Amino acid sequence: MIIRGDLVHCLGLGELEILRDHVLVVSLSGFIGYLGAAHSPESNEILNASEPPIVLERGTFLVPTFCDLHLHAPQFLYQGTGLHLPLMQWLNEYAFKAEESLDADPALAERVYTRLTERLIENGTGAVLLFGTIKVDTNLILAKVMQRAGIRAFVGKLSMDISSRPTYVEPSASTAISSAISFVGSCHSMVAQLPAHERLVEPVLTPRFVPTCSDDLLRGLGELASAENLRVQSHMAEAHDELDFVRRERGKSDMEIFAESRLLTPRTVQAHCTFLDPPSLTDVAKSGAAIAHCPLSNAYFSAKPFRLREALNLGVKVGLGTDIAGGYDIDMMGCMRQAVAVSRMREGDRIMAVAEGRRGQDNGSLAVDWKEALYLATRGGATALDLPAGAGTFAVGAPFDAQCIQLFDSSTGSSVGPLDFFDGTDRMWLTLDMVEKWWCIGDMRNRLAVWVQGKQLWGKELGSRNGIQPIASSV
Structure with a gap:
């Protein structure tokens, strides 16, 4: 597959680059094999000697797909409800019941998970880190559905040998560890016969959080993660009631417990972390672990916002998570905007504290801008997930995970979706202001197509009038 047009990506935090009129070649296995300016001799040779390219018209560009670092797949069942409750009560009255219902009904699980994949893809999410349920077979349904849909999915079978719901718990630490081992083996076996580039699903060890896991279970999972080099995910330092519970029951912070259990590693993603101070x-x-920042669910379930700017300044790997259903919006566009809004509120608090003498001068703004948020949703998330080299950008050797965005129809001059341009659309180049406008107010009406590993997952066989030539299968 050959594409000619404008590309937008973030090479680093706040480093947004617009590659205007470039040629990009995608191999049959879905990797970027060539990238160069369209006027270069190499590009001209490719354009003249190869298959007809897909030509992106003016007002249309490619951007990497989004990475969602924290989503509870079974909670998609009741997305958008129950958010009036505090965390521990919400878990008992909504989360555990929904997860138990899917474990008891495989047909329901497949329906819920299939619809989830459709929602993810149409919203431009190409990679997702998932919490599942405690039953092995239900998580294998989730893995199968994600693999079939073509999404990069990291599937976590929940491990929990303590529960406030007697019917939704694993009977012992040893049983939970055996169940985790079984899921890991089955998940690997499910994709073992596929070529390496088509193995899009991986298992993740998933202790729900410290209140639902005994010390024996956490230590056992830590040993398993180390022995098998497995990914780990959980929740850490999220809510005041959860922190108090752990301190009261265990006499330590949950971060201390995770560290002692060898569950804070470069292959770990911890959600929330709102109560972590700079030290x-x-x-x-230092541990190499990453944090999934979930600004919307933090607004509902945490008593304070995450120290995003401090984490970035200290070199923590950070990406964004929707946290369905603690967050109600599956669209990563909303997640990016919320991250910026929360950071601006924190900066406002800092400014007022300095002005009122409640705080001395410090090292600068706590705000995060839209370009930094776009990095977190793409390259930052890919780095946190340890995706293949170059993922989250357009670079030779990187997997082609991309979404095609249309701002206006160049043939009619009409803006698309919620976007309005009043200074004419006959401009020659895509501008930073145009990309920012899409970031601020664009929606799925601006999304023409989505690819993961070079395979188109969503979008019509669009004609040139819509900004893109028909796309042939690339896998």
């Missing part, structure tokens, strides 16, 4: 964030950075 603790420094320890996270």
Whole structure:
């Protein structure tokens, strides 16, 4: 597959690059084999000697797909409800019941998970880190559905040998560890016969969080993660009631417990971490673990916002998570905007504290801008997930995970979806202001197509009038 047009990506935090009129070649296995300016001799040779390219018209560009670092797949069942409750009560009255219902009904699980994949893809999410349920077979349904849909999915079978719901718990630490081992083996076997580039699903060890896991279970999972080099995910330092519970029951912070259990590793993603202070964030950075920042669910279930700017300044790997259903919006566009809004509110608090003498001058703004948020949703998330080299950008050797965005129809001059341009659309180049406008107010009406590993997952066989030539299968 050959594509000619404008590309937008973030090479680093706040480093947004627009590659205008470039040629990109995608191999049959879905990797970027060539990238260069369209006027270069190499590009001209490719354009003249190869198959007809897909030509992106003016007002249309490619951007990497989004990475969602924290989503509870079974909770998609009741997305958008129950958010009036505190965390521990919400878990008992909504989360555990929904997860138990899917474990009891495989047909329902397949329906819920299939619809989830459709929602993810149409919203431009190409990679997702998933919490599942405690039953092995239900998580294998989730893995199968994600693999079939073509999404990069990291599937976590929940491990929990303590529960406030007697019917939704694993009977012992040893049983939970055996169940985790079984899921890991079955998940690997499910894709073992596929070529390496088509193995899009991986298992993740998933202790729900410290209140639902005994010390024996956490230590056992830590040993398993180390022995098999497995990914780990959980929740850490999320809510005031959860922190108090752990301190009261265990006499330590949950971060101390995870570290002692060898569950803070470069292959770990911890969600939330809103109650971590700068010294603790420094320890996270030293461990190599990543943090999934979930600004919307934090607004509902945490008593304070995540120290995003401090974490970034300290070198912590950070990406964004929707946290369905603690967050109600599956669209990563909303997640990016919320991350910026929360950071701006934190900066406002800092400014007022300095002005009122409640705080001395410090090292600068706590705000995060839209370009940084776009990095977190793409390259930052890919780095946190340890995706293949170059993932989250357009670079030779990187997997082609991309979404095609249309701002206006060049043939009619009409803006698309919620976007309005009043200074004419006969401009020659895509501008930073145009990309920012899409970031701020664009929606799925602006999304023409989605690819993961070079395979188109979503979008019509669009004609040139819509900004893109028909796309042939690339896998």
